[in-house]
Amino acid sequence: VQLVESGGGSVQAGGSLRLACAAPGFSISPYCMGWFRQAPGKEREWVVLIDALGTASFTDSVQGRFSVSRDNAGKILYLKMNTLEPEDTATYYCARDRRRVGYCSGTEAASFDLWGQGTQVTVS
Numbered sequence: 001v002q003l004v005e006s007g008g009g010s011v012q013a014g015g016s017l018r019l020a021c022a023a024p025g026f027s028i029s030p031y032c033m034g035w036f037r038q039a040p041g042k043e044r045e046w047v048v049l050i051d052a053l054g055t056a057s058f059t060d061s062v063q064g065r066f067s068v069s070r071d072n073a074g075k076i077l078y079l080k081m082n083t084l085e086p087e088d089t090a091t092y093y094c095a096r097d098r099r100r101v102g103y104c105s106g107t108e109a110a111s112f113d114l115w116g117q118g119t120q121v122t123v124s
Contacts, residue, residue, distance in 0.1 A: 001114065027073075048066060
């Protein structure tokens with residue numbers, strides 16, 4: 001059971017990227033899933049959570065610029081990032097809520113027990 005992120009890279013301010021988080025060993029559909037990011041010297045912070053019903057919550061700094069979705073097979077979680085800013089530079093992680101209850105336990109990293117290895121996003 002693992003999560004594998006991809007899609008990171010370097011982009012100019014104002015550009016776009018789409019990150020993907022693959023879950024080859026299980027279905028993400030019954031879980032709250034999240035995207036987090038961590039910039040050098042900073043705490044890991046939540047970016048977006050999406051519950052089993054597909055309801056998403058975004059942190060204020062990305063509201064209106066980022067979107068989240070899942071594939072129909074329940075195997076991939078996406079994060080589409082538009083109008084990127086230098087402040088979005090970070091390593092991005094996807095994560096699975098530790099409880100298989102469908103709703104999100106919280107925005108804290110401690111609420112998630114399965115993490116990907118991260119993918120780097122650099123905006124200049």
